[in-house]
Amino acid sequence: MTPTMTVRENVSLLPYNTFGIAVEAACFAEVASVDELRTALRSNKLPVLVLGSGSNILFSKDADALVLKNSIRGIEVVRRFSRKVWVKAGGGEVWHDFVLWAIGQGLGGVENLSLIPGTVGAAPVQNIGAYGVELKDVFVKLEALDLETGAIRHFSKAECRFGYRDSIFKREAKGRYCITSVTLSLTQKDHRIHLTYGDIKKTLEAEGIEKPGIADISRAVIRIRSSKLPDPAVIGNCGSFFKNPEVKREIMERIRERYPQLPFYELPNRPTHVKVPAGWLIEQCGWKGKRVGNTGCYEKQALVLVNYGGATGEEVKKLAYAIIDSVEQALGIRLEPEVNIL
Numbered sequence: 001m002t003p004t005m006t007v008r009e010n011v012s013l014l015p016y017n018t019f020g021i022a023v024e025a026a027c028f029a030e031v032a033s034v035d036e037l038r039t040a041l042r043s044n045k046l047p048v049l050v051l052g053s054g055s056n057i058l059f060s061k062d063a064d065a066l067v068l069k070n071s072i073r074g075i076e077v078v079r080r081f082s083r084k085v086w087v088k089a090g091g092g093e094v095w096h097d098f099v100l101w102a103i104g105q106g107l108g109g110v111e112n113l114s115l116i117p118g119t120v121g122a123a124p125v126q127n128i129g130a131y132g133v134e135l136k137d138v139f140v141k142l143e144a145l146d147l148e149t150g151a152i153r154h155f156s157k158a159e160c161r162f163g164y165r166d167s168i169f170k171r172e173a174k175g176r177y178c179i180t181s182v183t184l185s186l187t188q189k190d191h192r193i194h195l196t197y198g199d200i201k202k203t204l205e206a207e208g209i210e211k212p213g214i215a216d217i218s219r220a221v222i223r224i225r226s227s228k229l230p231d232p233a234v235i236g237n238c239g240s241f242f243k244n245p246e247v248k249r250e251i252m253e254r255i256r257e258r259y260p261q262l263p264f265y266e267l268p269n270r271p272t273h274v275k276v277p278a279g280w281l282i283e284q285c286g287w288k289g290k291r292v293g294n295t296g297c298y299e300k301q302a303l304v305l306v307n308y309g310g311a312t313g314e315e316v317k318k319l320a321y322a323i324i325d326s327v328e329q330a331l332g333i334r335l336e337p338e339v340n341i342l
Helices: 034-042 095-104 200-206 214-228 249-258 278-284 313-331
Strands: 008-012 024-031 048-051 063-070 075-080 084-090 139-146 152-156 177-187 236-240 246-248 273-275 295-297 304-307
Touching (some): 024 034, 034 063, 034 139, 034 177, 095 214, 246 249, 278 313, 295 313
Antiparallel strands (some): 008 024, 084 177, 139 152, 139 177, 236 304, 246 273
């Protein structure tokens, strides 16, 4: 076994999940290369759980598993074209650090995804998205290690089967792979600026910026997200806990008869449906700012469930499903968690 990596037993996962849930892993290892990953798996008999930054997971009990912290790093330009470049990043790179690196290099395409928590390797699993942009918009391919065979497999964009906060890695390939690197296509010039979603345009106008560049977009997104989302280092949370539901137009129209102010967003690729903000639905049911024991619904953003200190995963889970049932009973829409509940 390499001296830089050891498999330890009965390790607390408190430092490894942003919800701040105190659970233990039966075995734990932090891996910084494919070789270390294979070494950790070699004599393992337990189920395997791969962690990035633990920012999209809720532990409801101890993990009777070998938990692998993906710390595979590195960023490099692997292909250059006239207008774009392909950039390959290690699965253990912090996503926001990668975004800042891209902007520092003058590369566009991920600026709207600034300050999303998590790692590069976790980004395709969730098909992360914000402010009108999703990872699939810039995705080229990824490499992943098969946790059962130890072989490296390459996934194309089509093979990842991306959907809204969804991919093959959340469905039939769930728990099968550790994503070791991701390759994205970023623009060197003629950047496409996305301003129409959320408060980006309003934020830029308030700063007097009329012709924003990619760095301006990033700063605006960081400012907006920071104003709405709690810092996990201060209040345990996983960011947005629920997906924004996509519902049939007739359902949206029926709700607007009672709530004319219901906001919604068009879905160009799915004209029979619209997207409704889950936070708005939750707020209408009286949950925003409500505290239940050691957990609660964040006062500035109803999409965010928080751990005020000492909450168990089971407490948070119970609150989440109370909110889901409440929204369904009041408005006829059943929310789905965006966070992985284990």
